Amino acid sequence: MHECLSTPPITPLPVCEDREWARRAIGILQGDGRRSADTHLVKPVFNGLRGISIYLKDESTHPTGSLKHRLARSLFLYGICNGKIRQGTMLVEASSGSTAVSEAYFAHLLDLPFIAVMPRSTSRQKVEAIERFGGRCHFVDSPAEVYTVAEKLAAEAQGHYLDQFTYAERATDWRGNNNIAESIFDQMQSEEHPEPSWVVMNAGTGGTSATIGRYIRYRNLPTRLCVVDVEHSAFYQSYMSGDRNVTCSTPSRIEGVGRPRVEPSFIPGVIDHMIKIPDAASIAAMHVLSERLFRRVGGSTGTNFFGVCWIAAAMMKEGREGSLVSLICDSGDRYAATYYNQEWLAQNRIDINPYRAMIEAFIDSGDFRSFDATGLP
Helix, strand or coil: HHHCCCCCCCCCCCCHHHHHHHHHHHHHHHHHHHHCCCCCECCCCCCCCCCCCEEEEEHHHHHCCCHHHHHHHHHHHHHHCCCCCCCCCEEEECCHHHHHHHHHHHHHHHHCCEEEEEEECCCHHHHHHHHHCEEEEEEECHHHHHHHHHHHHHHHHEEEEEEEHHHHHHHHHHCCCHHHHHHHHHHHCCCCCCCCCCCEEEEECHHHHHHHHHCCCCCCCCCEEEEEECEEECCCHHHCCCCCEEEECCCCCCCCCCCCCCCCCCCCCCCCCEEEEHHHHCCCHHHHHHHCCCCEEEEHHHHHHHHHHHHHHHHHHHHCEEEEEEECCHHHHHCCCCCCHHHHHHHCCCCCCHHHHHHHHHHHHHCCCHCCCCCCC
């Protein structure tokens, strides 16, 4: 009877060195997560906003100084767990700076080579941070070139293109990995209005807004999501028209937000409202908020804060009370030579003074009439 049985010979089991490396790598990433998983939810006081409380999730306190620290860790975990990142894998990313800084940090932790493809206009402080972590920067003249160049470099090196613009949405909202939305709503539990009326979020790459929007729906919360976009970006027009093929040929002047194309991570179906904000308003809001917090914040945080003020003005006009939540995306120290430099503002013909006066009048006295007259959607 046994003569009819056919079985393979017993051979030594595979060592699976890649799996052992992956286990060590995931342990390192999880260690970083435990050290830096949560950030403060700041509640600044604005005397003019009667009945409305504003909260800012301070993502600038991460080890690499921005919200993108969460994204980078998620992209690394996603790549390792899907077998795309192995010991010695060359990693390549297309980035305007902040994501690449965080990815260079994690590549350094895991002893992996890293190349960031970025526009030549990226701030020098971000370039120096990437190089300090051992990464290399590959510059292109047009922001629209970063995608194809990054993909080409990764293919030539037989490496892995991290591709934040495709994977941000699925990597950040994956396997309960340090979900920023869960953190925000957990920190709000003991507040006067624990369920925010609105969360206001810039479009960025689309991943964070997608995560928050889906979390709100999954938890059956009454909170609404407003996504704010900058002057030169494809997202707002795409949202209004329903056309995902919209492009924007003018580079964004607000680093970290504003894209030349509609990224795959942008999920319009989870968004309740969008506002397009002039660059001068973003930078003015950045200056005002920096003065009130006694420390510098970045331009994308200014975009968020102007959006928060616009939503608050609309609520006050309608006699509503409640809470609003947004993010401090990164520190303003990275932009000393640009947004905080009067010569740079003059060279770029950006006059922030009218918007500064409007914001200050609103948060100090509750005068929302100027916001009512802006004509913003």
